Amino acid sequence: MLLLAFDTATPAVTAALHDGERVLAESTVIDARRHGELLVPAVDRVLSTAGRALADVTGVVVGVGPGPYTGLRVGLVTAASFGDALGVPVHGVCTLDGLAWAAGEAGLEGPFTVATDARRKEVYWACYDGPAVRVTEPAVNRPADLPADVLALPAVGAGAALYPDAFTDRRPDPAHQSAGSLGALAAHRLAAGEAFAPALPLYLRRPDAQVPAGYKAVLPT
Amino acid sequence: MADEPLVLGIETSCDETGVGIVRGHTLLADAVASSVDEHARYGGVVPEVASRAHLEAMVPTIQRALKQAGVSAGDLDGIAVTAGPGLAGALLVGVSAAKAYAYALGKPLYGVNHLASHICVDQLEHGALPEPTMALLVSGGHSSLLLAPDITGDVRPLGATIDDAAGEAFDKVARVLGLGFPGGPAIDRHARDGDPAAIAFPRGLTGGRDPLYDFSFSGLKTAVARWVEARRRDGRDVPVADVAASFQEAVVDVLTRKAIRACKDNGVDHLMIGGGVAANSRLRSLALERCEGAGIRLRVPRPGLCTDNGAMVAALGAEMVARGRASSTFDLPADSSLPVTEVSVPGHTHDHVHEAARDNLHG
Ligand SMILES: Nc1ncnc2c1ncn2[C@@H]1O[C@H](COP(=O)(O)OP(=O)(O)O)[C@@H](O)[C@H]1O
Ligand SMILES: [Mg+2]
Numbered sequence: 001m002l003l004l005a006f007d008t009a010t011p012a013v014t015a016a017l018h019d020g021e022r023v024l025a026e027s028t029v030i031d032a033r034r035h036g037e038l039l040v041p042a043v044d045r046v047l048s049t050a051g052r053a054l055a056d057v058t059g060v061v062v063g064v065g066p067g068p069y070t071g072l073r074v075g076l077v078t079a080a081s082f083g084d085a086l087g088v089p090v091h092g093v094c095t096l097d098g099l100a101w102a103a104g105e106a107g108l109e110g111p112f113t114v115a116t117d118a119r120r121k122e123v124y125w126a127c128y129d130g131p132a133v134r135v136t137e138p139a140v141n142r143p144a145d146l147p148a149d150v151l152a153l154p155a156v157g158a159g160a161a162l163y164p165d166a167f168t169d170r171r172p173d174p175a176h177q178s179a180g181s182l183g184a185l186a187a188h189r190l191a192a193g194e195a196f197a198p199a200l201p202l203y204l205r206r207p208d209a210q211v212p213a214g215y216k217a218v219l220p221t
Numbered sequence: 222m223a224d225e226p227l228v229l230g231i232e233t234s235c236d237e238t239g240v241g242i243v244r245g246h247t248l249l250a251d252a253v254a255s256s257v258d259e260h261a262r263y264g265g266v267v268p269e270v271a272s273r274a275h276l277e278a279m280v281p282t283i284q285r286a287l288k289q290a291g292v293s294a295g296d297l298d299g300i301a302v303t304a305g306p307g308l309a310g311a312l313l314v315g316v317s318a319a320k321a322y323a324y325a326l327g328k329p330l331y332g333v334n335h336l337a338s339h340i341c342v343d344q345l346e347h348g349a350l351p352e353p354t355m356a357l358l359v360s361g362g363h364s365s366l367l368l369a370p371d372i373t374g375d376v377r378p379l380g381a382t383i384d385d386a387a388g389e390a391f392d393k394v395a396r397v398l399g400l401g402f403p404g405g406p407a408i409d410r411h412a413r414d415g416d417p418a419a420i421a422f423p424r425g426l427t428g429g430r431d432p433l434y435d436f437s438f439s440g441l442k443t444a445v446a447r448w449v450e451a452r453r454r455d456g457r458d459v460p461v462a463d464v465a466a467s468f469q470e471a472v473v474d475v476l477t478r479k480a481i482r483a484c485k486d487n488g489v490d491h492l493m494i495g496g497g498v499a500a501n502s503r504l505r506s507l508a509l510e511r512c513e514g515a516g517i518r519l520r521v522p523r524p525g526l527c528t529d530n531g532a533m534v535a536a537l538g539a540e541m542v543a544r545g546r547a548s549s550t551f552d553l554p555a556d557s558s559l560p561v562t563e564v565s566v567p568g569h570t571h572d573h574v575h576e577a578a579r580d581n582l583h584g
Contacts, residue, residue, distance in 0.1 A: 036313045040320045040551040054325055069269065070310045073276050074317045080280045081321030085294060201276065207269035 001190070004043065004057045004082070005183030008035040008075035009067025009095040010116050010158065012176040015042040017050045018061075018183030020191070025049035026180040035071040039078055059088050061186040063095035063177065065202040066124040066138050067116065072201055079199055091186050092199035096126045096138055096157075099174055101188075102181035103156045104131020106173035111135075113150055115143070115159030115167065123159035124204065125150070132188065140204045143167065226298040226542035229286065229322075230535025231279075233315030234307025234335050235361070236260055236271045238278040240286040241532025242297075243539050248345045250289035251525070251532040254278035257403065264402050265392070268308045275314035283318070286531065297328050299548070301538025304332030304566045305559030306362070312555035320551055329548035331538045332566040334376075334559055335529075336363060339495035341372050341540055342533035346522045355489040357480040358561075359504075360496030360529075361388035361403075364476075365561060366434045366483050373541050374564055379483055380434025383426070387472055387498045390438035394468050397446045398461050408465045409501050415466030417503075420448060422471040427478070434483055441471055466503075473504040477511050484517050491518040500524035541565060 001020035006013075011032035017024040025046040029038055047054060062079035065072045083090035096114045103112060108131070115125040118140045127136045127150055143151070143159070143166030151166050156174060160167035174181070189196065225245025232239035236257050242250040256274035260266045287294060302319035305312055316332065323330035340356045353370040364382040369375060385393070388405055395404020400411065422444050425437035445468050452459050484492050492512055498504060499521055512519040526532060541548075550568030559566070 034554075036317055037552045037554050039317070040324050044324070044551065069272065070313060073272060073310070073314055077276055077279050077314050077317045078321045081283075081318045082325050084280050084284065085322050085325035201273075203273070207267060207273060209263050209267040209270055 001059070001187070002052060002057050003059050003061050003183045003186055005061035005179040005186060006039060006043065006075055006078070007063030007095055007098060007177050007179055007182055008039060009063045009065040009072045010177045013038040013042055014177055014179040015039065015046050016179035016183045017046050017052060018180065018187050020187045023180035023183060024052065026178065028176065028178060030176060032071065035074040039074055054086065057086060057088060060090045061093055061183055062090060062199055063098055063182055064092040064197055064199060065095050066118070066140060066204045067095055068119060069201070069203060076199060076201055090199040092197040093182055093186055094126070094134070094138055094197060094202065095177060096124065097134055098177055098182035098185055099157050100128045100134065101131045101185035102174035102178050103171065105181060105184070108154060108156065108171060112154040112156065113160070113167070115155055115157045117158045117162055123163065125159060127153065132185070138202055138204065226539045227292060227296055228299045228301055228535045228538040228542060229283070229297050230531045230533065230538050231283070231300070231302040231315045231319045232335070232338070232529055232531045232534045233275045233279075233311050234303045234305070235311060235529055236266045236274070237529045238275050238282050239529055239531030239534070240282045241530060241535040242286050242290040242292065243345060243532060243535040245539055245543065246344045246348055248532055249292065250286040251530055252282045252286040252289060253530055254282050261402050264396060266308070268310055271308060272310040272314060275311055279314060279318045283322070294322065294326055297326065299329045299331055299538055299542045301331040301333050301534050301541070303335045303338065303534050304549070304553060305335065305556035307335055307557060309555060309557040312557060316553060316555045320553065324551060330551065330553065331541050332549040332553040333534060333537045333541070334561065334564050336365070336561045337369070337372055337376055337564045338533040338537045340367070340369065340493055341537040342495065342526050343493050343520050343522050344540065345532060345536050346526065347520045350493065351491055353489065354493055355480070355484050355487065355491065356493040356495060357476060358496045359387040359476060359494070359498035361392065362386050363496065364436050364438070366480060367561065368487060372537065372564070373544050373546050376562055376564055378561055380432060380436070380479070382436040382438060384437050384439035385442060387436070387438060387476065388496070390442050390472060391498065393442050394445050397449050398459070398464060400461070405498060405501065408469055409503070411462050412466035412469045412503060415460070415462030415464070417466040417470035419460065419463035420467040422467055424471055424475050427475060433486070434479055436475060436479065438472065441468070469501070469503050473501065473507050476504060477508045480508070481511055481515050481517060485515065490516070491520055494519070494521040495527060497528045499527040
């Protein structure tokens, strides 16, 4: 098994190779504005670091968000294109699940919350009962609007770090999404025979689209 | 023939997901998925709606094009993609897909200019472009007169609109007339039943001291709006067909007049017209009439190749391959304001990723 994992739904542009047992190589760069420029070079880097060829990849794992849309789409369209060009399956994994798995790797146990930055004073978030068990659907809200018991849980992710007044029990690890952890979670799911999410974006918001106000008169009325 | 470059082109600069495949000057496939219906109720293209639609349509449209062309992706000599100008988020979907296919297949990637593609597409219709090429490029975002000694590397602007693009004027006037979006095709249709001489609308920048090759359509749009509003205020019917025909005539009169002037001044014996507005039936007929009168050969592609499509990107990509132009690197950015003078984006770093891609597959 050779999984190529990547995620562009957060400020991290992260790619990794996982052989089912361990992470062979990982590249993570934090640059919220250049996902499109950095992703394929990152994939190239992990392949050459691991000394493997793209043709050896047996599956693509991609973070499906939620996350800011422009970056998110870079990962999804890249995954779909690799899947088609290489003839391998594309496994969608919720980006928050990847962070939860990484939190488990960092030693966090029991119930916790994962929150990422959704901009516009909101966070993308979900609750977990251990690193592999998500217990709420991913959602987007203002931190102050989350239930008190959610806010009181240990919390990881940039969304928690951004709103310390709301998330009172913040944990530092993981600070950022890691494709290595995403790949490890996917390997765990494959081994357990679990199904994957379709590799479709979790936008969670409708597109911003203002219906233009009625035609503005040119002549003074 | 078979040794001509086989290139797949991807276009996502606005609301059409276009994928075309060409071999040299021969069109093999032209697959387009449009989100135009989703935008109609907003009265204009909504960038986020367009980007979402591109993501959904991208891979299926590529598969459709390959099937239509009857070629396999492994046979391609290169993958070309619109790197700009256009909507940033929309461009990024196509650029990311092109990179992934090029990298996975070990093919060179060509990030090219949307505007040069609108010109180069005519090679699929009328064969090799003469050099230099005189082109009138008229679309929703651009109206320019361009002189291109080399469509793969040297495109020189002679003049451009100083305010609205021609297509933008069509869209805005259509809104004034309540004809919906996009406005160009609607005006074209209504104008057929109208009298182009019914109303004397102004011809922008045609005075003796005005710049010879620049355009202005904002004053025309305002004049049409004033005329229509005055009618409505007086409680009289608006003769939509006559307004459409008279407006359209004002636009195409100026466009063709200036284009022919540019040909004569530069000693060029042909005129190429490209971009979405080149689909306009009156522009096509008046250009033909005036070109014939001036001894100029008119080259304008069929309407389906004038509006945004992937075949035009493939056509420019094939020309780049044929001329041995540098390919792009895999850190190619999408550039929403790519200037018309930058025909392609060769990339700022050494082309080692492409080499690596070859190693991945064959090494
Ligand atoms: N028959 C037509 N007559 C006039 N304008 C047209 C016609 N068909 C399309 N257009 C205009 O062309 C523009 C779209 O041009 P196109 O090159 O397809 O897209 P873009 O401007 O995004 O590059 C729109 O403004 C549209 O109204
Ligand atoms: Mg165009």
